[in-house]
Amino acid sequence: MKLDPELSVEENDQVYRPAEDSYLLLRALDLGEATSFLEIGTGTGLIALHAVRWAQTVATDISPFATALARGNAQKNDAALDVVRADLFHGLRGAFDAIAFNPPYLPLRPRGGWLDRAWSGGQGGDEVVLRFLRDVPPFLAEGGAIYVLLSSRNREALRTVRTDFRSQEVGRESLFFDEIRVYRLRPA
Numbered sequence: 438m439k440l441d442p443e444l445s446v447e448e449n450d451q452v453y454r455p456a457e458d459s460y461l462l463l464r465a466l467d468l469g470e471a472t473s474f475l476e477i478g479t480g481t482g483l484i485a486l487h488a489v490r491w492a493q494t495v496a497t498d499i500s501p502f503a504t505a506l507a508r509g510n511a512q513k514n515d516a517a518l519d520v521v522r523a524d525l526f527h528g529l530r531g532a533f534d535a536i537a538f539n540p541p542y543l544p545l546r547p548r549g550g551w552l553d554r555a556w557s558g559g560q561g562g563d564e565v566v567l568r569f570l571r572d573v574p575p576f577l578a579e580g581g582a583i584y585v586l587l588s589s590r591n592r593e594a595l596r597t598v599r600t601d602f603r604s605q606e607v608g609r610e611s612l613f614f615d616e617i618r619v620y621r622l623r624p625a
């Protein structure tokens with residue numbers, strides 16, 4: 438999907454500000470014929486607000502600040518975005534044609550604040566995304582696709598993506614500290 442500069446997306450100090458990884462995932466996302474879309478960890482709602490024009494969209498985040506901001510951004514843009522506060526898939530029902538996650542991926546222990554949970558992925562940086570990869574299959578509709586962003590440091594998640602799914606790299610960018618890639622996954 439292409440970035441729409443006309444969308445009005447507010448940011449604040451308590452929520453992850455869209456950055457290179459957000460835009461890489463947005464560009465890699467191809468909703469094609471998808472009629473339903475789930476974004477895990479929506480932050481400001483930037484990606485979900487693009488997707489909602491193509492497909493019925495649910496956006497989740499574990500942070501109450503993020504869900505409040507994403508709801509406000511949906512209202513501002515008159516978008517019928519369903520925003521839910523949840524730890525990954527907890528409490529969600531149904532299956533989606535496409536699911537996307539730009540997870541916390543840095544190898545840092547979360548120190549407590551909600552914003553910290555936006556980038557601290559625990560040991561190896563992949564504790565949250567490994568839970569995501571373990572729990573995602575039942576939420577994917579037949580023929581659907583998962584889009585997940587990983588850092589080159591997320592060794593275990595990279596192994597899981599290659600062994601447990603059919604994976605295709607659909608985006609890549611070098612940052613000053615590592616390389617990030619977006620994978621499109623389908624069940625093996």
Ligand SMILES: C[S@@+](CC[C@H](N)C(=O)[O-])C[C@H]1O[C@@H](n2cnc3c(N)ncnc32)[C@H](O)[C@@H]1O
Pocket residue numbers: 453454455456458459460462477478479480481482483484497498499500503523524525539540541551554555556565
């Ligand atoms: C790297 S930020 C990405 C935000 C937004 N999607 C973007 O690309 O700009 C990761 C987001 O995931 C959320 N998050 C972290 N752990 C989560 C979990 N267990 N369940 C749901 N969301 C989570 C964070 O609060 C944060 O908003």
